[in-house]
Amino acid sequence: MLRIALALCLVPVLLVAHALPAAACSVGPDFDPRDYTQLLVLGRARSIELGARTIGDFVEATVTLEIVRTFRGTASSPLRFVDSGSVSLYRDPYTGTDKIEFAGGSGACGTIDDDPVGRYVLIALSKGGDSRWYANRLYGAIYTDQPEYAIYRWLLERHGVPVPFLITGLLIDAGVFGIALAP
Numbered sequence: 001m002l003r004i005a006l007a008l009c010l011v012p013v014l015l016v017a018h019a020l021p022a023a024a025c026s027v028g029p030d031f032d033p034r035d036y037t038q039l040l041v042l043g044r045a046r047s048i049e050l051g052a053r054t055i056g057d058f059v060e061a062t063v064t065l066e067i068v069r070t071f072r073g074t075a076s077s078p079l080r081f082v083d084s085g086s087v088s089l090y091r092d093p094y095t096g097t098d099k100i101e102f103a104g105g106s107g108a109c110g111t112i113d114d115d116p117v118g119r120y121v122l123i124a125l126s127k128g129g130d131s132r133w134y135a136n137r138l139y140g141a142i143y144t145d146q147p148e149y150a151i152y153r154w155l156l157e158r159h160g161v162p163v164p165f166l167i168t169g170l171l172i173d174a175g176v177f178g179i180a181l182a183p
Contacts, residue, residue: 025085025107025108025109025137025138027138031138033124033138033139033140033158033159034159034160036126036136036138036139037072037124037125037126037139037159038072038073038125038126038127039070039072039073039074039075039124039125039126039127039133040070040071040072040073040122040123040124040125040155040156040159040161041065041067041068041069041070041071041073041075041079041122041123041125042067042068042069042070042071042120042121042122042147042152043065043066043067043068043077043079043120043121043123044065044066044068044118044119044120044121044147045063045064045065045066045116045117045118045119045120045121045143046064046065046066046078046117047063047064047117048061048062048063048064048087048112048115048116048117049061049062049064050062050087050089050100054084054085055084055085055108056088056108057088057089057090058084058085058086058087058088058103058108058110059087059088059089060082060083060084061082061083061084061086061087061112062080062081062082062083063080063081063082063083063112063116063135064078064079064080065077065078065079065080065081065121065123066078067079068120068147071156071159071161072159072160072161075133079133080132080133081123081125081132081133081134081135082128082132082133082134082135083104083110083111083112083134083135084108084110084134085104085106085108085109085110085136085137086102086103086104086108086110086111086112086113087100087101087102087103087110087112088100088101088103089101102114102115104137105137109136109137109138110135110137111123111135111136111137111141111143112143113143114143116143119143119144119145120143120144120145120146120147120149121141121142121143121144122140122141122142122144122152122155122156123135123139123140123141123142124139124140124141124155124159125139126139140155140158140159141155142154142155
């Protein structure tokens with residue numbers, strides 16, 4: 001009986017003492033993505049290449065983007081950016097083939113939730129020490145199936161970009177607003 005009581009007391013202590021590292025993607029109230037990013041572009045993803053392992057089970061994903069419009073900064077098209085916290089590569093135990101899993105919203109600050117190829121994205125990027133562009137969920141990224149969406153307004157305003165259109169009322173279907181980002 002003493003062993004059971006000891007085990008019941010010891011298990012919670014071990015769980016608290018041996019906490020796993022968090023993969024949280026959060027910031028404080030004073031975070032401003034403009035302090036960390038140099039580029040805000042709208043583009044269409046042409047391809048994705050998988051590279052080396054990064055954190056956890058993630059692999060580096062390099063997305064090639066055909067730029068439609070640049071809102072802040074300068075970049076040439078096509079543009080390549082790296083996302084280190086969105087794509088997992090694992091071997092299917094039944095078929096033995098490699099499987100790709102998109103998990104941008106998993107807590108590791110990745111931006112890619114689904115296969116981005118062929119989709120449009122309004123994305124804020126930061127320049128890394130290796131001169132490559134990097135994506136992070138904290139900076140902002142909105143993937144859509146159309147080049148002009150009313151929901152882009154939130155990210156544009158967050159980055160201090162004057163928004164050339166006005167949306168009022170309840171937003172039921174963001175795709176019904178037509179040409180929302182016309183210059």
